Amino acid sequence: MSADAAVIDIQPARHQRVLMLSWEYPPVLVGGLGRHVHALSVALAAAGHEVTVVTRHAEGAALEEYADGVRILRAAEDPVRFPLATDSLLAWTMAFNHTLTRAALRAAETGEYDVIHAHDWLVAHTAVTLAEHLSQPLVTTIHATEAGRHQGWLPEEMNRTIHGVEHWLSNASTRVIACSAYMRDQVTRLFDVRAGRVDVVPNGVDDRAWQPRPRAVAAARARFAGDGPLVGYAGRLVYEKGVQHLVHAVPYLRNRHPGLRVVIAGDGPYQEELVDQARRLRLGETVRFAGFMDATQLPAVLAATDATVVPSLYEPFGMIALEAAAAGAPLAVAHTGGLAEIVEPGVTGVTFPHSDPDALAGAVDQLLGDEVFARRVAHRARTMVSERYGWTTVAARTAGSYARARREHDTFQARRAAALLADGRTAIAIPDGNLLTGAAS
Numbered sequence: 001m002s003a004d005a006a007v008i009d010i011q012p013a014r015h016q017r018v019l020m021l022s023w024e025y026p027p028v029l030v031g032g033l034g035r036h037v038h039a040l041s042v043a044l045a046a047a048g049h050e051v052t053v054v055t056r057h058a059e060g061a062a063l064e065e066y067a068d069g070v071r072i073l074r075a076a077e078d079p080v081r082f083p084l085a086t087d088s089l090l091a092w093t094m095a096f097n098h099t100l101t102r103a104a105l106r107a108a109e110t111g112e113y114d115v116i117h118a119h120d121w122l123v124a125h126t127a128v129t130l131a132e133h134l135s136q137p138l139v140t141t142i143h144a145t146e147a148g149r150h151q152g153w154l155p156e157e158m159n160r161t162i163h164g165v166e167h168w169l170s171n172a173s174t175r176v177i178a179c180s181a182y183m184r185d186q187v188t189r190l191f192d193v194r195a196g197r198v199d200v201v202p203n204g205v206d207d208r209a210w211q212p213r214p215r216a217v218a219a220a221r222a223r224f225a226g227d228g229p230l231v232g233y234a235g236r237l238v239y240e241k242g243v244q245h246l247v248h249a250v251p252y253l254r255n256r257h258p259g260l261r262v263v264i265a266g267d268g269p270y271q272e273e274l275v276d277q278a279r280r281l282r283l284g285e286t287v288r289f290a291g292f293m294d295a296t297q298l299p300a301v302l303a304a305t306d307a308t309v310v311p312s313l314y315e316p317f318g319m320i321a322l323e324a325a326a327a328g329a330p331l332a333v334a335h336t337g338g339l340a341e342i343v344e345p346g347v348t349g350v351t352f353p354h355s356d357p358d359a360l361a362g363a364v365d366q367l368l369g370d371e372v373f374a375r376r377v378a379h380r381a382r383t384m385v386s387e388r389y390g391w392t393t394v395a396a397r398t399a400g401s402y403a404r405a406r407r408e409h410d411t412f413q414a415r416r417a418a419a420l421l422a423d424g425r426t427a428i429a430i431p432d433g434n435l436l437t438g439a440a441s
Contacts, residue, residue, distance in 0.1 A: 015048040016402050019113040019130070021104065023096065023122040025055035025072065031236065032319045033143055035295075036203055037119055038068075043204070043395035045069030052111060054104045054126075056096065071111075075103035090158055097125040104130050115139055115402045121146075121162055124169040131172070137409035139401055140173040141201075142166065144316045145186055148337075149240055151314065152436030163435070164428045167191045174405040174412045177201050177398065179317040180338035186316075190435055199401045202338075203317050204394035207386045209295065210326035216300035224288060224301065228259025229368045232305035232329065234298055235312075235320050237268035242311035242334060242354060244270075247277050247287060249361035254286055257368050262286060265293045265301060302327040306374065307367040313354050315339050322389055325349075325381035330374040332363040348381040 020041055024034035041051045046069060057063065057074035064073050078099055104126055118127035118140045131138035146162040147154060154160045170176050170191040176198045178184040184198045224230055231253070235241050243264060254260045264274070264287065271289065278287045293301060302308055308329040310321050317338035321331055325342075331349030333339045343349040350366050352359035367374040 015050065016115060016399060016406075017050040017111070017113045018044060018052070018115055018117055018402065019104065019107060019111075019136075020051060020053045020117045020119070021100065021123040021127050021130075022053060022055050022119040023100075025053055025074075027061055028056050028058045032203075033119060036143070036319075039204060039206065039391050040395060040398060041070045042068040043391040044399065047392070047395055047399065049395075049399060050111075052107050052113070054100060054107055056100070071107075073103050073107050075099040088158075090161060093122055094125070097123065101126040101129055105133070108134055115405055117141070117398075117402070118169065118173070119143065121165045121169055124165050127169065128172045137174040137402075137405035137412075138172060139175050139177060139405050140169055141177040141179075142170060142183065142187055143179065144314075145183075145190060147190055147435040148186055148314050148316065151240075152434035154430065154435065160430050163190075163430055167428045167430075171416075173197075174409050175199060175401050177401055179203050180341050182337045182341065183316045186436075199397070199404070201394060201397045201401065202389055203319050203322070204391040205319070205322040205326055205385055205389050206391060207326040207382070207389075210299045210302070210323050212300040212303050212327065217303045220300040220304040224261060224263040224290070225304065226259045226261045228257050228261065229306040230304060231260065231262045231364060231368075232265070232302060232308045232324075233262070233311070234265040234293070234302060234308070234324070235310070237264075237266050237271040237274060239270055240312065240314045241270075242313050243274055244277060245311050245355060245357040245360055246309050247274060247281065247283070248357040249364065250278075250283055250286055251281055252358075252361045253364055253368070254283075256365055260286060260368075261288065263288050263290050263301060263305070265290045265298060267292045298323070299327045302329045305329045306371075307332050307364050309360065309364060310334060310339060311354065311360055312336060312339065318342050321349075322385050325378070326385045328378055328382055330367045330378040331381055332360070332367055334360075343381070347377065348384050349377050 022037040024030050026038050041053050045051045052071040054073045057076045061074055113136055116131045116136055116138045120143050127138055146159055154163055170193050176187055176193055178187050178198055178200055179202055181200055184200050187193050187198055188195045233246055250262055302324045308324040308331055310333040312334050315337040321333055321339055321342050331343055333343045333351055334354035335351040336354045343351055345351045350363040352363040
């Protein structure tokens, strides 16, 4: 893209009316997606765009309200959990999309929109239905892929179904937004989407919200640190986050740095196994599992660390790296996915190959052993966050994607209709084996 085109994309000619679909939005916050959609919608509204978010209802929340300049409609759960009384994620998603679609149609009855913006596969059926019903362009942000989460393998029917929905949603969208060049490459390869239809728009961070007061940092240090350095991790406790490799590296780091303490903030299905691993390695006094921390607690803990580690095996973007950098923590991150695009080795942090506990230990040791170097890269990382990843910039780039989708929509629809007519296929073929490497199963 030329520099002139980039200017056009991030500075659309006029305000736009956006109908946004997300399965989580405050007060429903399961992971980072809900915080992303909230911050993006507020930033778009602050820039003069009209934003309506249709999302999931939570007990005690209003079914409709205006907050932070955004109109919010929440879809109440049906009294009977159609289609089945089951804990199946796929069944729940279908039921959720039924009520979400009705709420979105109510929004369309009381407002006009220029673009539909969907976030991830959980809102796919509503997004495609609404875009066709309103004859408006659909823009979809793919925050992560099922294949990526499982390192390319789709062993179960649910995994394969989710992949198929992601493929369908991506190809039904006039434009697709990916949070990193790494994710753009995954989308184009996994879902047969032309690279020219995918815009790279990074996630954003409110850097001011992640800069705690010195008193809070001192309190966090007193709570979690010992006589030596403090190493931190924050995030979900799932296999692909690689926390097991951090735990494995602790004995080496403890020998190198007497009095070392490690604080692991987060919860998830892998926690019990991680606790068992720490017990087997006799790390009871060194490693502390602190549980989930919200945005009022976590900034101080990150700022108190001498190194924050992001050891992910798969990371489409790496939001926690930005948040830790904004808090002032020196970063040691796996050189994978979006993390490799955020951290420049030796400049804004240190990196190591994922799934390599020895390399992880060496990277952290570099930060702990040279305080001047650690503080220098931390300062540069904080400056980088404020310059590149502010929500005003992210919202402007997203609005640019909307403007491009509106310009391209008629041509896209004509080409899509012609391709379907010529091909005649309705089903999506999912290959066997590893979808990321092409290896046979």
